[in-house]
Amino acid sequence: MEIEETDIINIVIAGTAGQGVITLKRLIEYAAQKAGIERVFGSEI
Amino acid sequence: MPIKDTRFIQESGKVMMLGNEALVRGCLEAGVSYISQYPGTPTSDIGEYFHQILREIPDIREYLVHHWAVNEAVATSACAGAAWTGVRSLNPMKHVGLNVASDALSVIALNGPNPGGMVIVVGSDPGSLGSHQEQNERFYAWMFHLPTIEPHTPQECKDWIKLAFDLSEKFDLVINFRTSTRSAHSRGYVELEPLMMGKRKGEFIRNIPKYNSLPPHAINNHIRLYERIEKLRDCIPELGLNKIYKGTNKIGVITSGMPFGYAMEALDQLELNDVPILKLGMVYPLNYTEITEFLNDLEKVVIIEELEPFLEVKIAEIIQKAKMNVEIIGKNYFPSHDEFSTGLVTTALAKIFRKEPNTKIINAIEYFNSYKDLIPSRFPTFCAGCPERATLYSILKATNHLENTIISGDIGCYVMSFFPPQQCSDLVICMSGGISAAIGMAAKTDQKIIALIGDSTFFHTGMAPLAEAVGYNSNLLLIIFENSWTAMTGHQDDVLRYLTNKGFSIEKICSAIGVPWLKVEDSYNPKKLTKSIENALETEGLKVIIVKRECALQANRWRMSQVRKLEMEGQKVQDTSYFIGGCQMCYECARVLSCPAIRRVETDGIEEMQIDQDRCVKCGVCYEVCPNGAIRKSIVAMEGVEVPFREG
Amino acid sequence: MHGLAQREGAISSHTRYQKRVVDDERKNLHSSIICYGDADLFICFEPSEALRRGIFASKKTTFVLNSRTIPGIMITANLEEYPPIEKIKEILNGYSDHVYFMNATELSLEHFNSNHYMNLIMLGLAIPTGRIPFIEIQNYEEVIKEWLRNADENIKALHLGIDEGKKIINTRKS
Ligand SMILES: Cc1ncc(C[n+]2csc(CCOP(=O)(O)OP(=O)(O)O)c2C)c(N)n1
Numbered sequence: 001m002e003i004e005e006t007d008i009i010n011i012v013i014a015g016t017a018g019q020g021v022i023t024l025k026r027l028i029e030y031a032a033q034k035a036g037i038e039r040v041f042g043s044e045i
Numbered sequence: 046m047p048i049k050d051t052r053f054i055q056e057s058g059k060v061m062m063l064g065n066e067a068l069v070r071g072c073l074e075a076g077v078s079y080i081s082q083y084p085g086t087p088t089s090d091i092g093e094y095f096h097q098i099l100r101e102i103p104d105i106r107e108y109l110v111h112h113w114a115v116n117e118a119v120a121t122s123a124c125a126g127a128a129w130t131g132v133r134s135l136n137p138m139k140h141v142g143l144n145v146a147s148d149a150l151s152v153i154a155l156n157g158p159n160p161g162g163m164v165i166v167v168g169s170d171p172g173s174l175g176s177h178q179e180q181n182e183r184f185y186a187w188m189f190h191l192p193t194i195e196p197h198t199p200q201e202c203k204d205w206i207k208l209a210f211d212l213s214e215k216f217d218l219v220i221n222f223r224t225s226t227r228s229a230h231s232r233g234y235v236e237l238e239p240l241m242m243g244k245r246k247g248e249f250i251r252n253i254p255k256y257n258s259l260p261p262h263a264i265n266n267h268i269r270l271y272e273r274i275e276k277l278r279d280c281i282p283e284l285g286l287n288k289i290y291k292g293t294n295k296i297g298v299i300t301s302g303m304p305f306g307y308a309m310e311a312l313d314q315l316e317l318n319d320v321p322i323l324k325l326g327m328v329y330p331l332n333y334t335e336i337t338e339f340l341n342d343l344e345k346v347v348i349i350e351e352l353e354p355f356l357e358v359k360i361a362e363i364i365q366k367a368k369m370n371v372e373i374i375g376k377n378y379f380p381s382h383d384e385f386s387t388g389l390v391t392t393a394l395a396k397i398f399r400k401e402p403n404t405k406i407i408n409a410i411e412y413f414n415s416y417k418d419l420i421p422s423r424f425p426t427f428c429a430g431c432p433e434r435a436t437l438y439s440i441l442k443a444t445n446h447l448e449n450t451i452i453s454g455d456i457g458c459y460v461m462s463f464f465p466p467q468q469c470s471d472l473v474i475c476m477s478g479g480i481s482a483a484i485g486m487a488a489k490t491d492q493k494i495i496a497l498i499g500d501s502t503f504f505h506t507g508m509a510p511l512a513e514a515v516g517y518n519s520n521l522l523l524i525i526f527e528n529s530w531t532a533m534t535g536h537q538d539d540v541l542r543y544l545t546n547k548g549f550s551i552e553k554i555c556s557a558i559g560v561p562w563l564k565v566e567d568s569y570n571p572k573k574l575t576k577s578i579e580n581a582l583e584t585e586g587l588k589v590i591i592v593k594r595e596c597a598l599q600a601n602r603w604r605m606s607q608v609r610k611l612e613m614e615g616q617k618v619q620d621t622s623y624f625i626g627g628c629q630m631c632y633e634c635a636r637v638l639s640c641p642a643i644r645r646v647e648t649d650g651i652e653e654m655q656i657d658q659d660r661c662v663k664c665g666v667c668y669e670v671c672p673n674g675a676i677r678k679s680i681v682a683m684e685g686v687e688v689p690f691r692e693g
Numbered sequence: 694m695h696g697l698a699q700r701e702g703a704i705s706s707h708t709r710y711q712k713r714v715v716d717d718e719r720k721n722l723h724s725s726i727i728c729y730g731d732a733d734l735f736i737c738f739e740p741s742e743a744l745r746r747g748i749f750a751s752k753k754t755t756f757v758l759n760s761r762t763i764p765g766i767m768i769t770a771n772l773e774e775y776p777p778i779e780k781i782k783e784i785l786n787g788y789s790d791h792v793y794f795m796n797a798t799e800l801s802l803e804h805f806n807s808n809h810y811m812n813l814i815m816l817g818l819a820i821p822t823g824r825i826p827f828i829e830i831q832n833y834e835e836v837i838k839e840w841l842r843n844a845d846e847n848i849k850a851l852h853l854g855i856d857e858g859k860k861i862i863n864t865r866k867s
């Protein structure tokens with residue numbers, strides 16, 4: 001599948017309390033920032 | 046947890062923030078100098094960020110004070126007090142917190158916060174994602190004339206909270222900054238601006254007519270409030286809060302906050318990019334000219350808002366006054382309950398604009414519905430080792446599974462009592478509603494009554510009803526969970542902590558109020574606690590049992606940090622573990638205690654219970670209660686240092 | 694962290710990103726939650742949690758799952774049933790062919806004597822699927838070093854996940 005730079009990438013992370021869902025979400029977002037991604041958004045709940 | 050977080054203190058740059066983080070940053074750029082709040086989702090973390098900042102930069106403490114208040118009414122009046130000395134104060138609360146604060150706020154709004162500025166942050170919760178109810182508290186904005194700002198992105202959270210303080214000072218109005226569980230916890234980039242130190246000291250200047258509400262001042266202040274709100278109304282178009290996205294379609298959309306995002310994405314999916322949109326950053330008051338100009342070319346306007354129709358009513362009022370011929374579409378297509386989503390808004394807009402329904406969304410819903418009954422329930426439940434769960438176990442034992450017994454529940458982690466399998470709560474109203482309802486029940490029924498309350502709730506509003514129960518010697522048992530934390534909302538530094546540091550204690554308060562029957566127990570000793578509850582229920586009149594045991598989540602965090610420290614020092618640490626051998630499948634641990642660290646497994650066709658070692662916190666309660674002695678305890682490295690849970 | 698939602702409850706989060714924004718401002722305004730059917734990637738720490746969030750999935754979705762189940766108290770109490778793992782697989786295969794399981798919890802326990810590294814191991818499985826594009830492994834490493842405790846272990850867990858993940862994905866391809 002071809003991915004365009006203007007495509008929105010949508011990732012769902014699911015688990016149960018205490019498994020580190022939010023930690024992984026933040027890690028991906030901060031890494032995206034480091035990678036120079038122009039827009040990062042999303043919801044923590 | 047971040048180790049090097051400079052986002053709140055760096056002077057400039059572009060950083061990634063949650064809505065609430067951005068809001069805190071905005072306050073620091075606005076020179077806020079006093080914050081008071083009682084925790085509540087989705088605003089609790091605001092106070093935590095301020096605490097983090099105060100911890101990391103002690104020098105700032107002279108300019109910035111953060112208080113965890115005992116309740117919202119105290120916090121709101123405290124913020125007014127600070128504003129009246131001429132500083133900027135911030136008062137965050139959850140949506141129901143506004144109900145508690147409303148009495149104070151009704152007067153503060155009349156009087157006005159000048160010479161300082163005051164902003165309340167109200168975290169709404171459509172969908173009840175972190176609350177015991179959902180309500181549309183925008184109606185308070187109308188009732189008390191609180192100009193109300195609703196951000197959509199973290200950038201707006203930061204920029205607009207600054208603007209909110211400017212407006213509050215300029216117009217002598219309390220500004221309502223309305224976030225939501227979703228907007229507070231959504232993330233995005235934020236462009237920073239320079240920080241500004243808050244005022245170190247203010248000064249109160251006497252002004253009897255402004256700060257005293259009774260006739261004639263109450264009426265004069267009401268007149269003044271109308272003048273102030275009208276002045277603000279006139280300049281709304283210049284504030285840059287509201288924005289129009291032009292289009293040629295004869296059906297337009299008015300929306301705000303998070304629903305704006307759903308609406309934009311929905312219109313894009315339906316290829317309706319010609320629809321004019323008015324995005325309201327300020328939902329109260331509305332500027333009539335701004336609205337009528339937007340409506341001028343339209344035949345219909347779709348109002349997209351969650352919960353009860355507020356904008357719909359206010360816009361209808363404008364249409365009616367301006368004698369316009371525009372049809373309003375709102376709650377006839379959108380629900381008045383629960384949170385919206387892009388899927389929901391797309392489906393409704395497809396009908397309104399007579400578009401083919403979006404097949405991607407329909408397929409997603411249909412396939413999901415085809416298997417959703419198979420999804421096992423996973424409601425929130427007490428953590429492994431929770432002292433509150435262990436207390437419910439003792440209640441179930443002492444009352445023969447609630448025979449002829451009413452449990453009047455309350456709000457804290459123990460709000461989860463009603464979930465199966467324990468199902469140990471018959472009602473929940475609001476904070477301290479449990480003991481209050483119990484007083485009325487005790488007056489009218491001979492059934493046994495147990496009311497529950499936590500330590501934070503006790504200080505919030507629980508002492509007054511307890512005093513009343515003493516006064517009437519109400520025939521009820523109050524169980525106070527003294528777990529040393531405001532646990533449910535994420536373990537804030539309890540009021541209890543600063544009070545106990547001053548020698549205050551719940552026992553002393555109960556004795557001083559005159560509670561005739563008082564016991565202090567530990568839920569990790571279930572046999573003794575059960576006996577104590579039995580005794581209490583055999584006694585007429587008011588009884589109080591304080592269950593003293595630290596929240597297991599916090600206790601375990603502390604314990605593990607001690608263990609890590611000792612191990613780093615090269616010391617050997619004693620380790621206790623619990624395991625199950627010879628399980629008789631009586632279900633005592635699974636149905637009556639129901640600790641989540643215990644699981645049922647099947648090996649070679651034989652079922653038995655097993656303890657997940659990585660989840661067990663070693664409270665020992667299952668070991669105490671197993672009627673078959675099948676739960677065993679083993680101590681590894683007996684010679685090592687013992688690290689027990691901390692006491693009291 | 695955010696109230697009622699935790700305490701052993703189900704947790705989910707949505708991350709959305711766009712390498713380059715488009716010129717039309719209207720098209721850059723989105724919701725912070727994903728639309729039904731729009732997810733490119735599901736990272737699931739518990740198998741049944743994939744089903745709970747299934748409304749966001751469609752045929753374009755790739756699933757990576759930790760195979761360790763957490764049955765929950767109702768299942769332990771034998772008052773409810775946990776769906777057989779085969780059934781979960783069948784439902785997810787009804788979405789797409791890209792469904793990958795890994796015992797990340799066991800790997801974490803085995804290599805680190807703790808279940809704390811399961812999430813980074815799962816990220817490791819997700820990366821070789823190619824569904825988190827435009828982000829390099831060193832970007833993650835930098836963030837781990839700056840933001841996480843026990844950075845070395847976390848980086849090791851990430852690489853362990855990537856190595857094990859590649860095996861799983863390649864076996865499926867061949
Ligand atoms: C008026 C109001 N303010 C705030 C809240 C949010 N809230 C829910 S539970 C809770 C904490 C209760 O703490 P405590 O009584 O000590 O119980 P614990 O969670 O520690 O068991 C709070 C602040 C609320 N529900 N209602």
Ligand code: SF4
Pocket residue numbers: 426427428430431432433434458528532533596597598599700
């Ligand atoms: S957070 Fe503490 S009080 Fe709340 S359920 Fe967990 S152990 Fe119990």
Ligand code: SF4
Pocket residue numbers: 429430623640641642643656660661662663664665666667668
């Ligand atoms: S000792 Fe028993 S009751 Fe306590 S946390 Fe472990 S399994 Fe649960």
